[in-house]
Amino acid sequence: DAGITQSPRYKITETGRQVTLMCHQTWSHSYMFWYRQDLGHGLRLIYYSAAADITDKGEVPDGYVVSRSKTENFPLTLESATRSQTSVYFCASLAGGSYNEQFFGPGTRLTVL
Amino acid sequence: GQNIDQPTEMTATEGAIVQINCTYQTSGFNGLFWYQQHAGEAPTFLSYNVLDGLEEKGRFSSFLSRSKGYSYLLLKELQMKDSASYLCAVLSSNTGKLIFGQGTTLQVKP
Numbered sequence: 001d002a003g004i005t006q007s008p009r010y011k012i013t014e015t016g017r018q019v020t021l022m023c024h025q026t027w028s029h030s031y032m033f034w035y036r037q038d039l040g041h042g043l044r045l046i047y048y049s050a051a052a053d054i055t056d057k058g059e060v061p062d063g064y065v066v067s068r069s070k071t072e073n074f075p076l077t078l079e080s081a082t083r084s085q086t087s088v089y090f091c092a093s094l095a096g097g098s099y100n101e102q103f104f105g106p107g108t109r110l111t112v113l
Numbered sequence: 114g115q116n117i118d119q120p121t122e123m124t125a126t127e128g129a130i131v132q133i134n135c136t137y138q139t140s141g142f143n144g145l146f147w148y149q150q151h152a153g154e155a156p157t158f159l160s161y162n163v164l165d166g167l168e169e170k171g172r173f174s175s176f177l178s179r180s181k182g183y184s185y186l187l188l189k190e191l192q193m194k195d196s197a198s199y200l201c202a203v204l205s206s207n208t209g210k211l212i213f214g215q216g217t218t219l220q221v222k223p
Contacts, residue, residue, distance in 0.1 A: 033211055043156070043200065043213040050209050058210060090155060094204075094211065102146060102211075104155040 006091050006105035014113050019078045021108050023091030029101075031094035032074040034058075034066065036087040037107075043090065049074055081112045115139045117214035119201050124220045125191055133186045133199050133217045141207030147175050147186045148200040150216070156200055159186070188219075196221045 045058030162177035
């Protein structure tokens with residue numbers, strides 16, 4: 001099915017563990033974004049990518065790593081999870097040529113114990 | 114950098130009209146987006162403005178003034194289901210970043 005999917009939808013992990021959140025889109029959109037959403041902070045940009053093999057830091061990149069070897073995938077890795085990374089993570093994609101289509105994935109709720 | 118301001122909360126009555134404002138500062142402007150987000154759900158796209166003026170889409174309209182760094186979302190004939198957060202976001206042409214404001218929580222009362 002066409003769309004943008006995230007996996008897992010829910011994840012509980014422990015401090016210090018590595019966690020990877022997956023994001024997959026089927027539209028071949030050029031841009032992809034990772035956001036975290038916490039009460040009192042709204043949506044904050046972690047990393048974004050303008051195309052395959054092009055990534056850049058957002059507002060809150062520390063503790064996160066991304067890659068984009070294929071246009072359709074944009075995984076986000078927490079190298080050593082901390083409690084402050086407990087949050088809801090949203091992936092989004094945006095068409096490159098016409099910016100008026102932008103879609104969010106369903107989100108991943110991550111809890112770090 | 115980019116800075117976006119929206120009111121935190123608003124209340125309106127069912128059937129009425131409400132205007133949610135957004136002011137922004139950005140290094141290079143490549144469009145402004147509005148989203149609706151219900152509690153526990155992902156944001157959903159409402160509108161995109163890149164040129165000055167009003168874009169109408171059913172009960173929702175969005176206005177942009179680039180010279181003033183100002184936009185608003187107008188919701189007409191309010192329904193109870195319109196109770197949600199409304200997010201304003203600006204795309205920078207210089208960096209490619211899409212940055213969000215804090216969001217406006219709208220409560221629609223009977």
